[in-house]
Amino acid sequence: MNRLIKKLFILISISILLLCVSCSSSEVHSKMQNDEVKHGSNINDPAKIAQNDSNKMKQKTAVQDAAIIQKEKDAQKKAEWEKQLEDQYQLGYNTFFKKNYADAIKIESDVIQQDPSFYKAYNVKGIAQCYAGDFNGGMANINKSLQLKPNYGYALFNKALAYELYRHFDEAITWYKKDLAVENYVWTYYGIASIYGRRGDVANTVKYLKLAISFGAYTKTAAKTEKDFDNVRNSKEFQSLVYN
Numbered sequence: 001m002n003r004l005i006k007k008l009f010i011l012i013s014i015s016i017l018l019l020c021v022s023c024s025s026s027e028v029h030s031k032m033q034n035d036e037v038k039h040g041s042n043i044n045d046p047a048k049i050a051q052n053d054s055n056k057m058k059q060k061t062a063v064q065d066a067a068i069i070q071k072e073k074d075a076q077k078k079a080e081w082e083k084q085l086e087d088q089y090q091l092g093y094n095t096f097f098k099k100n101y102a103d104a105i106k107i108e109s110d111v112i113q114q115d116p117s118f119y120k121a122y123n124v125k126g127i128a129q130c131y132a133g134d135f136n137g138g139m140a141n142i143n144k145s146l147q148l149k150p151n152y153g154y155a156l157f158n159k160a161l162a163y164e165l166y167r168h169f170d171e172a173i174t175w176y177k178k179d180l181a182v183e184n185y186v187w188t189y190y191g192i193a194s195i196y197g198r199r200g201d202v203a204n205t206v207k208y209l210k211l212a213i214s215f216g217a218y219t220k221t222a223a224k225t226e227k228d229f230d231n232v233r234n235s236k237e238f239q240s241l242v243y244n
Contacts (some may be wrong), residue, residue: 085111089121096124101132119148119155127158135166153183160191169195186215194228202235210241 092107108125111118126141139162145155160175173195179188193208209229212219223229223242232238 101128104128119145123155130162151182197229200231202232206237
């Protein structure tokens with residue numbers, strides 16, 4: 001009898017265990033199905049897809065906007081820097097025309113140090129050096145300006161002027177004419193006329209001075225006291241052009 005009860009107890013225990021396992025398995029299976037349904041619902045939900053796409057687009061737009069803003073800031077910063085250099089160059093230019101050559105050289109040297117491609121600064125520094133007595137150094141800087149910008153009229157003019165200043169008249173005329181090939185500049189004609197005036201060449205003096213005077217009467221006024229024209233001043237042609 002006892003043995004029978006034991007067997008019965010064992011059978012009941014096994015049945016209960018199997019039932020528990022079965023229930024647990026069903027719950028797990030049901031949960032997995034529910035999760036799959038939820039996951040599938042998220043993937044295929046048009047509203048959620050649209051929201052995700054919208055979020056991605058906003059992120060992309062934000063990055064693009066930030067890049068545009070940074071580009072604008074960089075451009076503004078560059079423009080301010082370029083204006084600062086241009087103002088400093090102009091100061092050196094004005095200082096040169098006040099005949100303060102040492103300061104002009106110093107100012108333009110600082111511009112060049114900040115921007116080695118600033119061709120205008122080399123030109124003014126160069127002609128200031130020539131007037132300060134350094135022909136070779138000045139010519140090297142004028143040549144550097146022309147290397148950076150070959151058709152820069154003001155540098156072509158200053159190269160001719162430097163040659164004239166040191167009495168290399170043939171070279172001066174050559175470079176004045178090269179300047180005229182790129183710009184129609186009043187003082188280039190005047191410079192050529194003054195060289196021919198020193199040489200006593202009345203015909204060429206009058207030819208080029210007439211072209212200079214065509215720009216305005218101020219050149220005629222300058223010619224009246226210009227020492228370079230002393231050798232032709234008493235000629236009939238010069239008198240007729242300048243004093244009538």
